[in-house]
């Protein structure tokens with residue numbers, strides 16, 4: 427009898443435990459992937475069966491924005507839920523820079539550590555490569571990947587692992603004393619360089635293996651996997667199985683390998699019955715790089731590219747998946763953004779948002795879960811270029827000001843003109859002035875409350 431009662435009590439406890447366990451989060455973040463460069467977003471040539479399936483089983487976001495049109499600010503924003511200028515990462519960081527995301531900022535990983543999540547960053551970090559700014563100082567238990575863009579160099583002062591894999595005839599002496607070469611970047615584990623130069627042809631494959639291993643090892647506890655791919659940022663590399671296979675050249679090869687990678691991750695989730703316990707987010711850090719001969723990505727039908735605040739530089743493909751929680755095969759055209767992931771993840775995991783600082787993002791779970799009548803929480807959404815607030819979207823309207831002293835003003839109706847081709851600023855003077863005023867007022871407030879970047 428006693429044994430029977432014990433069994434019931436243990437059983438009840440385990441039921442309670444399984445209900446109270448917070449969900450897992452996987453954020454897959456590609457680099458410079460264009461709005462069109464997925465089968466389910468209209469690519470005529472790139473084949474992405476796994477991502478198409480992810481969308482068929484989940485939800486597409488068609489007005490989803492990165493927080494900047496280049497890498498470092500976009501990533502700083504994703505991690506902190508803030509516009510990049512608020513956390514003082516307005517532009518791209520290079521190996522010569524000794525600043526980074528301030529460790530005093532609270533990242534998604536920091537928040538989830540308060541609930542004992544296992545946290546891993548696998549991929550391109552690019553918000554500070556000095557040890558003080560790396561993922562292991564920003565809430566992640568572990569890090570594997572390249573510390574910045576794959577077209578950069580090594581920092582000769584980087585910490586080298588004792589058993590570093592030196593390739594292409596490099597020696598420790600050459601790393602320390604030669605002028606660093608472009609496109610030769612270090613591969614790191616935690617704070618040490620474990621391979622130089624990194625073999626980029628197998629990078630997507632190795633990230634995937636690391637990701638699957640992390641899922642397997644942490645299947646019994648809540649986890650957060652941040653997987654910022656190195657590709658399709660140039661120079662483009664794919665492994666033997668994908669090289670030369672796509673109808674869209676080397677760029678397409680890299681996306682098709684990332685598609686395979688998503689398939690492997692979903693397979694690992696299903697195998698461990700985790701697909702009903704995991705929110706998977708797939709998106710890109712900014713729009714595509716414009717390369718000669720159409721070799722770069724495509725943001726079609728949007729105007730513009732990476733480096734610009736036209737839609738093509740900022741609106742990115744986005745798919746969210748959570749079996750049983752997100753309506754399959756659905757889509758959402760409400761304004762949503764990478765800065766919304768931190769507050770949304772905080773809400774879903776039961777972590778309180780910090781109350782000692784402003785967070786610009788909003789909890790968009792009503793949009794993700796397809797709640798009837800849910801509207802964007804962003805009355806107006808802002809697009810910074812460097813330190814200057816260049817564009818804003820309010821409902822269907824998009825305003826862009828550019829040139830010296832912002833003398834060129836453009837206003838587009840995105841509902842009827844998604845390609846930003848018909849400037850309606852003159853016909854809508856009152857609205858134009860209203861948006862400009864809101865931009866000026868927001869910008870002034872933000873700059874008065876800017877938080878410093880991390881310094882050595």
Ligand code: MG
Nearest residue numbers: 457458497711
């Ligand atoms: Mg990028």
